[in-house]
Amino acid sequence: MRTIKYLVIQFKNEIGFQELRKFRGAVVEAAGREHVLFHNHEEDKFRYSYPLIQYKRIDGKAALVCLEEGIHEVHAFFQGKAQVLNLDGRVITPAVERLTMREITMSVGDDKHAYRISNWLALNQEHYREWQRMPNESESRRFLMTILRGNLLSMAKGLGWRIDREVIVDLHHIGLSRPTRFKEQTLASFDAGFYSNIRLPQHLGLGKGAALGYGMVGPDKQAAPPTRAIAAEEQSEMPGETGV
Structure with missing residues (x-):
């Protein structure tokens, strides 16, 4: 049995599944690359561990799923100065639609x-x-x-x-x-x-x-x-x- 902290941030912004990689890149730039859990790389090496911040398309819209330490780390994105995200030429203004925060026992x-x-x-x-x-x-x-x-x-x-x-x-x-x-x-x-x-x-x-x-x-x-x-x-x- 394992109880974890679990946060789903759903945005109002529609996104295609193939745009998720671009969405991640834009979020990483907004939060700052020093926040490793956004991209799972340490000093140009891949962090071989389960991702604690995950980029999703839920009901056709952009979303972040954050687990454990990822919940604390995601604050860096919202504290960043970026008002827009550039998805390789398609610019969106991120707007949160719903937050779901809970502890879940697996x-x-x-x-x-x-x-x-x-x-x-x-x-x-x-x-x-x-x-x-x-x-x-x-x-x-x-x-x-x-x-x-x-x-x-x-x-x-x-x-x-x-x-x-x-x-x-x-x-x-x-x-x-x-x-x-x-x-x-x-x-x-x-x-x-x-x-x-x-x-x-x-x-x-x-x-x-x-x-x-x-x-x-x-x-x-x-x-x-x-x-x-x-x-x-x-x-x-x-x-x-x-x-x-």
Whole structure:
């Protein structure tokens, strides 16, 4: 069990998903590059830790999701002198529409929770080739479940949460893969639905690009109840746990 501080700042400004990288760049410049949590780089090196400030598109509008120390750090943006944000030529005046601040307890239990995950960068080029060679749909699904479970464990570790019981993941829907350019690589992204016994807050990012709107998780209210529980023994046979 892990209780975290959680803040969602939703703006009135509409934004395209492909503009999130530009949105981050403009926010970083407004806050100042000395505030590391806005961009996750330290002295020209990437900070290999779970992002505590994440840039999102929620209901078609720009948003920031801030966790733990990121909540304190985000004040630097609002204390900055920038009155406008330049999204590579498109200038917007940021206006806050809604603030949601709370403490959320994440836990692993016996109950299954239904989630959807959007723009999930599940497969890099190497994993994509391996996934294509899978002999059947069942093995392909298990391969993706291994990666998703690894993403969940990496997120927990990055938030200082030591999980002491088995995390169960069941992908019940996998959309068509889409080629997506990310950091000069072509990766495969998916929209998917899954069940898990881990309780997660809405809008959290999983996997590669979590800071830039990829792998955003939300409740799947339309999902049918799981038809069966996945045994921990079955999942423990899956190779590897590290997220991509």
